[in-house]
Amino acid sequence: MAEEGLRQRVFKDSVWNLATTILSRFGGLIFTILLARFLLPEGFGVYSLATSVALMFLTFADLGINQAMIRFVSLEMNRNKKKATAYFQYLAKFKIFASIIIALLLFALSYPLAYYVFHKPELLFAFIALSFYIFLLSLQTFFESLFYINNKVSIITLKEASTQILRIVLLILLFYIFSKFNPLRGVFIILIITTFLVILITLFLSKKYFGFLFEKLSIFGLIFRKSSIVINQKSIIKFVGSVTLINLSLTFFSYIDTMMLGYFVSAEYIGYYRAAFTLILGIMSLLAFTNIFLPILARISSEQIGDVFNKIIHYTMILAIPAVTGFYFLLNYIIRAVYGYEYLNSSISLIILLPLIVFATIVGDLQTLFSARGKPEKLLFLILSITILNILLNYLLISYFLKYSELYAIGGAALATLLSWLAYFIGALYLCKKEFGLTLRLNNFLRPIIASIIMAIFLISFNSHFSDLNLFLGILEIISGIIIYLIAFFLLGGIKKEDVVLFNLLIKNYSNFSKR
Numbered sequence: 001m002a003e004e005g006l007r008q009r010v011f012k013d014s015v016w017n018l019a020t021t022i023l024s025r026f027g028g029l030i031f032t033i034l035l036a037r038f039l040l041p042e043g044f045g046v047y048s049l050a051t052s053v054a055l056m057f058l059t060f061a062d063l064g065i066n067q068a069m070i071r072f073v074s075l076e077m078n079r080n081k082k083k084a085t086a087y088f089q090y091l092a093k094f095k096i097f098a099s100i101i102i103a104l105l106l107f108a109l110s111y112p113l114a115y116y117v118f119h120k121p122e123l124l125f126a127f128i129a130l131s132f133y134i135f136l137l138s139l140q141t142f143f144e145s146l147f148y149i150n151n152k153v154s155i156i157t158l159k160e161a162s163t164q165i166l167r168i169v170l171l172i173l174l175f176y177i178f179s180k181f182n183p184l185r186g187v188f189i190i191l192i193i194t195t196f197l198v199i200l201i202t203l204f205l206s207k208k209y210f211g212f213l214f215e216k217l218s219i220f221g222l223i224f225r226k227s228s229i230v231i232n233q234k235s236i237i238k239f240v241g242s243v244t245l246i247n248l249s250l251t252f253f254s255y256i257d258t259m260m261l262g263y264f265v266s267a268e269y270i271g272y273y274r275a276a277f278t279l280i281l282g283i284m285s286l287l288a289f290t291n292i293f294l295p296i297l298a299r300i301s302s303e304q305i306g307d308v309f310n311k312i313i314h315y316t317m318i319l320a321i322p323a324v325t326g327f328y329f330l331l332n333y334i335i336r337a338v339y340g341y342e343y344l345n346s347s348i349s350l351i352i353l354l355p356l357i358v359f360a361t362i363v364g365d366l367q368t369l370f371s372a373r374g375k376p377e378k379l380l381f382l383i384l385s386i387t388i389l390n391i392l393l394n395y396l397l398i399s400y401f402l403k404y405s406e407l408y409a410i411g412g413a414a415l416a417t418l419l420s421w422l423a424y425f426i427g428a429l430y431l432c433k434k435e436f437g438l439t440l441r442l443n444n445f446l447r448p449i450i451a452s453i454i455m456a457i458f459l460i461s462f463n464s465h466f467s468d469l470n471l472f473l474g475i476l477e478i479i480s481g482i483i484i485y486l487i488a489f490f491l492l493g494g495i496k497k498e499d500v501v502l503f504n505l506l507i508k509n510y511s512n513f514s515k516r
Helices: 002-060 065-077 081-117 123-142 154-176 184-210 219-226 233-264 267-285 288-299 302-338 341-353 357-370 374-399 404-438 443-466 471-491 497-515
Strands: none
Touching: 002 081, 002 154, 002 184, 002 233, 002 267, 002 341, 065 081, 065 123, 081 123, 123 154, 154 184, 184 443, 233 357, 233 404, 267 302, 267 341, 267 357, 267 404, 302 341, 302 357, 302 374, 302 443, 302 471, 341 404, 357 374, 357 404, 374 404, 443 471
């Protein structure tokens, strides 16, 4: 019974984590699309560049402290609450100091970054506002991490839903009711207001569910009082150091292209590039369901890893490969429908970045596997190497293609990003084979590719009959393409009895979880 209860709890947390991921990415996608339409390419480019730099600073404020708090406080929660409190208060002090220092650093560097590094004066207000934002966001994520300790993941999901709704509502109010207000400045104020309100709620709930951690805690005591409980500070520093290297490398990997474009090209071209990248992230968010398999990967024996992991890749490719294929044929129509005609210059970056959907989703599954098996550090050297490669490729390709035009330069950034992810994909596969003896099976890709080719033939035929699609014809083409793909995939034997059994098991687990 205890083991069954543990399985249900792990599955429950996985479902809530999945819901949080989907809400975060889907809500973020809607917010970004609205933002792009309202600000137009130039304003959206300024926003994207400013937030990319701010998120880089935020990584230094986080320093892996959130993960350390989850690890060390959860270890002591049930056996020694006083020691758990000592760990929490030590890390809280660490977090507050780091957040203040990094926020002040961004504030102090706002002018030189805006005027001397990126040569865009409009960034000055953005950096000043974001220095307050990253301070609040850093503290919010710290206290939010508490809910992972006591199986209150549902609270994080509800918080994420509230945050996304609040941001979107405030954004719509800003552009339709307060239209005379400076829209770009208004967006950064929205971020600050939303995060401030969320942190107040998070603090209230933290004290409600973890009141003992806050006993005799004041700002003065947190800064000056030394705990009488002995904690292993060396272990904390060692853990924080390794996590920080991974997080910092991943952040560089994610945003270095935007920051380097900020140095080389004008703001509107950054807007085109980020608009394309946002669509890629939006498609990838639809594939976030694979996180639900994390508990399975954590529990199964080493002999079963190959079969289970290949099954996960199989399900991922069923969606990823036709998504890439369909996008190629509907590229300009999708850009016009999502962003408007002003963003048609995003198409060159989007064409190059589309294969990223396949590479990045598989890499995400590989990262999940290493985490589930307790070996995330095995990826550290690879991530560091790929980050350096990404920086070099971005510099070389952006500067080379800039000789021709700024539009080609953002294509160079897209190519650098794609090549870096391809290298990461190859390296992660090598490590996976080395650590777990696991290789990807060709069948995971073969049937989806053949079915996608059949779908592509249909899309070519459809587009040849209708040279200019309207909204109705576009929706009809998408639905018809999906139906053609599913029929072809089924006839090719892509869906088997074992797939139905696995999904029935997941649905059964989800049903049991929903009743709780």
